[in-house]
Amino acid sequence: MARLHLTFACGDYDRTRALEEGTVRPDGIDLTYLRLPVEETFFRMMRHQEFEVAEMSLSSYVVSLRTEPRPFVALPVFTSRMFRHGSLYCHADAGISSPEDLRGKRIGTPEYQLTACVWMRGILADRHGVPVDSVSYFTGGQETPGRIEKAGVDLPDSLRISRIPEDRTLARMLAEGEIDALCTPRVPSPFVAGDPRVRRVFPDVVAAEKEYYAATGIFPIMHVVVIRRDVHDRHRWVAQSLYKALLAAKDAAHRNLYDTSALRFMLPWLTPQLEEARALLGTDYWSYGLDANRGTLATFLRYHHEQGLSARLWQPEELFAPESLESAVI
Template sequence: MSKLNLTFAATNYDRLRALQDGRVRAEGIDLNYLTLPVEEIFHRQIKHHEFDLSEMSLSSYVLTLEQGAPFVAVPAFPSRYFRHQSMFVNRNSGIASPADLRGKRVGLPEYQITAGVWQRGMLEDEYGVAVEDMRFFTGGVEDRGRSEKIRLDLPEGISVRPIGPEQTLSQMLAAGELDAVFSASTPSSFHTSPDVTRLFPDYKAVEADYYRRTGIFPIMHVVAIRRDVVETNPWVPLSLLKAFEQSLALAREDLEYRSSLKLMLPWLAHHLEETVEVMGGDFWKYGVEANRHTLETFLRYSRRQGLAKRKWSPEELFAQTTTAAGFTV
């Protein structure tokens, strides 16, 4: 019997590599893995629905549920990231602590990006700096002309405006035209301007403390399948989730391999030991139940910041076949 051919667009992650090289195969599926830059994937999938499935910004995905619901997600999370380390400030802006962000001009690639939702939510929960306390300016970190991929309808009191067509966030931060930039990537001016620094210089210690207190390892991306694929083949989400779990397990084995260096990091063992000491051995988990608190926190942030218009539960985000409590392969 022939298998279902599906095209999957994702970045080249270690936790997906076994799917990419064929060591893991999803039951009943021939997966054509396209390795593409993440921003290209998001634009092509959200705007044009080009792929059968792809990794997708968690924030963008939640908004698509309220704007036609063209995708169905599975609770596999190819990207997770602590975001304290990607908040940058101009030294001359008078920002010595998070509380000093009140009244400041903050650049964002897009207001709705997942990194920004986490950063704004963390600032409010941890430091009492509300979304209404800052003025946001959106545009490309390095590339001119970037705009929101998804239409926004924000409440009064939240100030968001685009930068000029010839401006970039990185240049504006270095010039003092912005006081801060919250991004997923590191602006080039961090490396070229003496005036650009991190809000949290000792970000590793701050992020470890954040995890110890909250148990949150922020989810950035989900895997989203085109709804027409799922409606025609309702078995696909669970088959894919099982394969993603198997690929994740193989990546963990590779990370723990010690006979030789699979990665070009001489002290990888020590780094892994440090991570496990803070986060435990199973620090990168899939499934709804294992990530309930993290997902609920993100959904609360999205609604609080004027993005999601209703209160979503974690189960509502994912294909019903994949949301059984304690799902294991």
């Protein structure tokens, strides 16, 4: 029987490299791996459904569940996880000396529905007394004017959300004090340039994130892998084949991180940092599958619903292809 040819658009990750290189092959599938920037992949998949399989923002995927028939089905594969306390920046003269001071402020965000920003709004509400509706939000291009949102969402009237002028950028507005703070997955250019007018809201990001994990046990999930609905409907077996292959690729990358013969990445203390991560987060800190991630997913889905992005509260098991949640007993 001929193998099924599928295109998989994804970022440049150690945990998926074995699929790109072909050292791990999904059962019955010939995979064309397109290494693309995440913003491009998300935009093209959400707007035009260009790929059979793609990495996708967790928030965008949950937003897509509003559409019937649903355009995608997800696998419990989390290509990106990241603590996001370091994603909050503020103007130095905005009167923000702690995250609690964000209440009542003007906060920029490239898109309201970005996964990193859903997490941080939820964390600010749960742990720092900053309800979602207690600030004003400004959306638009961070470094380039005129950003187009990947997906339109109907939001509650209680939220104050405005588009910035088409000739302005959030990075410049933050530096010039036209907004008080910025929540963004990418480091804004004024901060990169060392502009003293821009600083992080959490000055010791690592300490804040370690404290957050110790209190919650959550290592935030950013991205999932989705299969286009028409592909899944025609070939239900694809979900299990891809899940097994993605898991094998991730496990291989995790093993290779502990190879101390030569550093795989340009980080001088990579091995001690890996050992510290295992000590703090557990040996399987980048787990795939539903069971180990149910609590993290439930928290995110609660945030998504509370922030007006999903019409109802989804349950974690509703997100994924049933075939990817089951395996043969050996």
